[in-house]
Amino acid sequence: MNRPAPGSELLRKPFPAELLFSLRERFGERVTTSATVCEHHGKDESAHPIAPPDAVVFPETSEEVSAIVRLCGKYGAPVIAFGVGSSVEGHVLAIHGGVSVDMSRMNRVLEVNVDDLDTTVQAGVTRKQLNQDLHGTGLFFPIDPGADATLGGMAATRASGTNAVRYGTMKENVLGLTVVLADGQEIRTGGRARKSSAGYDLTRLFVGSEGTLGILTEITLRLYPQPEAVSAAICMFPSVDAAVRTVIQTIQLGVPIARCELLDALTIQAVNRNSKLGLREAPMLLCEFHGTQASVEEQAQTVQEIAKELGGMDFQWATKQEERTRLWQARHDAYLACRRLRPNNRAFSTDVCVPISRLAECISETNEDIAKASMPIALFGHVGDGNFHLVVLVDPDNPAEAEEADTLNRRVVMRALRMGGTCTGEHGVGLGKLDYLDAEHGPAVAVMAAIKHTLDPHNLLNPGKIIR
Numbered sequence: 001m002n003r004p005a006p007g008s009e010l011l012r013k014p015f016p017a018e019l020l021f022s023l024r025e026r027f028g029e030r031v032t033t034s035a036t037v038c039e040h041h042g043k044d045e046s047a048h049p050i051a052p053p054d055a056v057v058f059p060e061t062s063e064e065v066s067a068i069v070r071l072c073g074k075y076g077a078p079v080i081a082f083g084v085g086s087s088v089e090g091h092v093l094a095i096h097g098g099v100s101v102d103m104s105r106m107n108r109v110l111e112v113n114v115d116d117l118d119t120t121v122q123a124g125v126t127r128k129q130l131n132q133d134l135h136g137t138g139l140f141f142p143i144d145p146g147a148d149a150t151l152g153g154m155a156a157t158r159a160s161g162t163n164a165v166r167y168g169t170m171k172e173n174v175l176g177l178t179v180v181l182a183d184g185q186e187i188r189t190g191g192r193a194r195k196s197s198a199g200y201d202l203t204r205l206f207v208g209s210e211g212t213l214g215i216l217t218e219i220t221l222r223l224y225p226q227p228e229a230v231s232a233a234i235c236m237f238p239s240v241d242a243a244v245r246t247v248i249q250t251i252q253l254g255v256p257i258a259r260c261e262l263l264d265a266l267t268i269q270a271v272n273r274n275s276k277l278g279l280r281e282a283p284m285l286l287c288e289f290h291g292t293q294a295s296v297e298e299q300a301q302t303v304q305e306i307a308k309e310l311g312g313m314d315f316q317w318a319t320k321q322e323e324r325t326r327l328w329q330a331r332h333d334a335y336l337a338c339r340r341l342r343p344n345n346r347a348f349s350t351d352v353c354v355p356i357s358r359l360a361e362c363i364s365e366t367n368e369d370i371a372k373a374s375m376p377i378a379l380f381g382h383v384g385d386g387n388f389h390l391v392v393l394v395d396p397d398n399p400a401e402a403e404e405a406d407t408l409n410r411r412v413v414m415r416a417l418r419m420g421g422t423c424t425g426e427h428g429v430g431l432g433k434l435d436y437l438d439a440e441h442g443p444a445v446a447v448m449a450a451i452k453h454t455l456d457p458h459n460l461l462n463p464g465k466i467i468r
Helices: 017-030 035-040 062-075 127-133 151-156 202-206 240-252 265-275 293-309 321-332 334-339 356-372 399-418 434-441 444-455
Strands: 055-057 079-082 099-102 109-113 118-122 174-180 186-190 215-222 229-236 259-263 284-291 313-318 346-353 377-381 387-394
Touching: 017 055, 017 062, 035 055, 062 079, 062 099, 062 174, 062 186, 062 215, 079 151, 079 215, 109 127, 127 151, 151 215, 174 202, 186 202, 229 293, 229 321, 240 259, 240 284, 240 293, 240 356, 259 265, 265 321, 265 334, 265 377, 284 293, 284 321, 293 313, 313 321, 321 334, 334 346, 334 377, 334 387, 346 399, 356 377, 356 387, 356 399, 387 399, 399 434, 434 444
Parallel strands: 055 099, 079 099
Antiparallel strands: 109 118, 118 215, 174 186, 174 215, 229 284, 229 313, 259 284, 259 377, 346 387, 377 387
C-alpha cells in the first residue's frame, strides 16, 4: 500500500527543546508530549503507518493558532492542523514530526444569520454540532461526508458526501474564511455577499489545500431551508450496471434528486450484519427526495419507473424520520461494516469520480478487476455525481495483498483519468494520491508548487502532502 516517501523518516529533525519550552510557557497544560496523545494525532482512517507529531497543542482562538505558527516558524518546526482524524489519505500524519494543532476546543458557532442563510463557525465545530445548533431555525447545513468531521477539516479537504448531487460540495458552500498563514499572519478571504468580483478568489484556493497553504480557523458557510417534505427510497437490482444506468437516466431527465447512493452486494451483506437489517443481498440504490409533498412523490415515482425498466425490484419508500435515519445510518456505517467482514484487516480505501456518462463503463471495468482479486473488495458511492469508492480488505501480514491493492488502485485511478475523471472525488490527495497528480494535472502541478513555495517558503505547513 501507499507509504510516506522512502527516507522521509530521515528528514524528521530533533524537536527543539526551546520550542517546547515556549509553547508550554504560552499554553500551559494545553501542550502535551504524551505518547498516547501524540500517537492519536499521528493517524487517521487510512492504511498508512502511524506518524506521530512531537507535541500537540489545543488552541481556543485564531490568535492562539497564529501564536503557535509563529513559534513553530521561529524554530523551523512543521505544523499540522488536526480535526477528528477521519480522513482516509494520510492528511494528518506528521511524517516530518513537529506540532499538531488540535482544533477541538475551537468549537463555537459564532454567528447564525437566518435571514441571509449563512453562519460563521470556528474550525473545530463538527457538522452534527452545527445542525444541532440550527435546530429551530428552519435551516440546515447539507454537506454530509458520513463521518462527523470538523467543518475546518471538511473545508481543508474540499469534502462532499451524500448530498452533493443537489447541494454541491464544500467548494460551493464556503463563503469566506479566516486563515493563519505560514508566517503567523491572519487574513480573511471572501465574505457574506453571495457574489464578488473583487480580486483573486483566495477562498477557493484555501478550500481543498489540506492545510498546506494555511490553517483554517473560522469558516462562513451557506445554509439552506429545511425541505417541506423528505422521502427516502431503496431499490434492489440484478446487477451494478442496471443500478448505475438507473442513476444516469434519472440525472439526464433532470430529476432534482437530493441523494443517490449505490451499495454493491458485498456492502449490503456487511450492512445487514452490522445494522441488523434484512435487505436482499443484491446491488442497491438508496435515494432521497426533497421538496414539497407533491414534488417528492413525483420524483420517487419517476425513479421507480426508470428502475423497473432496468430490472429494479423491492422498491420501498421510507417517509418517517426514524425509518430514513435507520437507512442512512446504515449507509454511513458501510465503511466500518465492511471492515468487519474480515477480522484484523487493514482497510485500503480509494475513490474516483468520472463524468456521469462514463460512470457505468468505469464501474463495469472496475468490477472486472474486483472479480479477479484475491481479497474482499466492497464498492459503494455517491453515484449521483459520478463518485464511487472501493474498500479493499487487506491482510496486513501479507505483502502480496498490499501490492495487489496498490496495483488495483492504480488501475482504477488511471481508468478514471482516461475517462475524463479525477483521481479523487472527495477524499483528497494527502499522501495516498500524490503519485497521480502529475497524470491528472500535468504542468499545472508546477504552478501548485510555486503557490506553495510563495505562501510557505520553508515548507512548514503539513509538509509532504499534495506537493512533495
